[in-house]
């Protein structure tokens with residue numbers, strides 16, 4: 001398993017993150033447990049902020065909060081001076097309650113309800129990314145009633161195909177998101193928004209997918225959008241901003257060869273500036289929206305091992321006290337992870353399938369991982385689980401949702417309490 005951030009292992013095989021060892025974390029908080037390396041989160045935030053900048057344009061980094069959001073996470077992003085994306089009233093409410101500077105909030109979604117739009121206005125959400133004409137009309141009516149204005153972007157679909165899992169491609173032409181750049185009706189919709197005084201229409205937004213390891217599609221997205229901006233100028237439409245989405249791939253296993261973001265982000269913003277200059281377009285701001293790449297490697301999940309099982313065909317399972325309820329990504333996307341026995345060393349290595357405790361044959365977190373031979377009560381640590389795990393977790397089989405801790409400089413702090421059995425029945429009547 002590759003060690004990320006502040007992760008270390010002592011000579012007896014005991015793993016620590018943020019200077020706190022996993023045995024102590026288990027004794028203090030129990031398992032399963034989501035552990036976040038707070039320094040790595042902060043370092044990632046600063047890396048994005050410092051790399052995606054340019055003298056000629058304001059580079060804005062909006063963390064896509066659906067990857068992982070709690071009050072503590074929202075505060076960390078706010079304190080780092082970044083912006084944030086939300087995609088539901090729940091996410092909007094969370095960042096509001098965290099005290100986030102609402103002018104730096106971007107509200108996404110392909111089917112925002114009238115209630116959600118009204119809440120966004122009420123909470124002074126800084127920007128709404130419009131997705132379709134119905135939403136344009138809904139928001140326009142709400143703003144008219146209150147004689148208010150809203151900064152908006154329009155989500156478009158540039159039709160860029162990327163090499164990633166089908167479920168996380170977002171800009172194929174038949175995607176549910178945004179309006180197609182190729183469609184003639186899109187120009188009419190853009191004019192309609194541009195001419196509406198309730199809107200301060202800043203530009204277009206295109207997010208092309210997720211877990212992307214190639215650089216080319218990101219450059220292609222920029223050039224496609226800018227070419228379109230040039231066409232719009234012939235219709236008298238001038239935009240001051242552009243939002244090019246997130247989707248930067250990360251390391252989960254040795255098969256992943258992620259982009260070197262520090263270098264790439266600088267190249268990307270340089271490319272945008274020179275392209276805009278060449279086309280004689282004047283832009284004030286460009287937004288990127290990293291989610292996974294902000295948090296994934298900074299998070300790990302700690303489990304306690306139960307029994308192991310050798311099947312007649314020779315497959316060996318190691319059972320853990322969580323599974324698809326705390327990490328549905330393997331069942332959903334055939335995601336792969338690395339893991340380690342985190343409380344001891346021995347010389348015997350075995351190939352294990354890591355299976356959860358839920359009543360579902362698909363409840364496997366790794367089909368084949370080489371681990372130290374394990375016994376009941378050993379600790380298994382799975383790395384790079386910081387994105388789309390806690391935020392996608394469920395109470396399937398009525399498992400309680402695990403706690404979340406931040407660790408840093410030898411200290412741990414609980415940021416989400418473990419659910420109790422009474423929490424589980426708390427909504428039942």
Ligand SMILES: *Cc1c(COP(=O)(O)O)cnc(C)c1O
Nearest residue numbers: 064207210246247289290291292
């Ligand atoms: C999910 C999402 C992102 C973040 O994607 P990552 O792959 O996690 O970086 C960015 N923008 C939008 C609109 C999204 O829906």
